[in-house]
Amino acid sequence: MDVTWSDDLATGVYDIDDQHKEIFRRFDRLFAACGQGKGKEEVLQLLIFLEDYVKEHFAAEEKLQMRSAYPDYTSHRAEHTRFVTDVAKLTNEFKSEGVTLSLVIMTNKTLAAWLVQHIRKTDMAFASYLRQQGK
Numbered sequence: 001m002d003v004t005w006s007d008d009l010a011t012g013v014y015d016i017d018d019q020h021k022e023i024f025r026r027f028d029r030l031f032a033a034c035g036q037g038k039g040k041e042e043v044l045q046l047l048i049f050l051e052d053y054v055k056e057h058f059a060a061e062e063k064l065q066m067r068s069a070y071p072d073y074t075s076h077r078a079e080h081t082r083f084v085t086d087v088a089k090l091t092n093e094f095k096s097e098g099v100t101l102s103l104v105i106m107t108n109k110t111l112a113a114w115l116v117q118h119i120r121k122t123d124m125a126f127a128s129y130l131r132q133q134g135k
């Protein structure tokens with residue numbers, strides 16, 4: 001799964017793109033650690049980061065959507081909620097079972113895949129709505 005940032009992931013909304021890039025950098029760190037056999041040490045760092053940062057990032061996106069009366073706000077927000085729930089599940093798994101290989105794989109594959117798909121489809125749709133609105 002390639003989660004390297006590329007320009008085709010840019011929504012054109014500066015703050016959102018900037019926050020997405022930071023999230024990608026953190027995933028990259030986990031991938032690099034996995035490549036060196038140190039994924040287990042890094043996975044908790046990523047989960048802790050995601051718990052805080054992603055909530056703020058989603059809140060920023062949702063605020064923009066409310067402000068621009070985005071018609072797909074509810075479904076977009078539901079996708080965010082699912083991701084936050086998944087991160088919380090993995091964090092709880094970490095607390096109860098420690099770092100397992102399945103935890104590393106879920107974090108690194110499932111969350112990253114969600115992120116790329118969400119940006120490509122859902123965030124892009126919002127960005128194109130903003131452009132249509134001339135915002």
Ligand SMILES: [Fe+2]
Pocket residue numbers: 061076080118122123
């Ligand atoms: Fe989003």
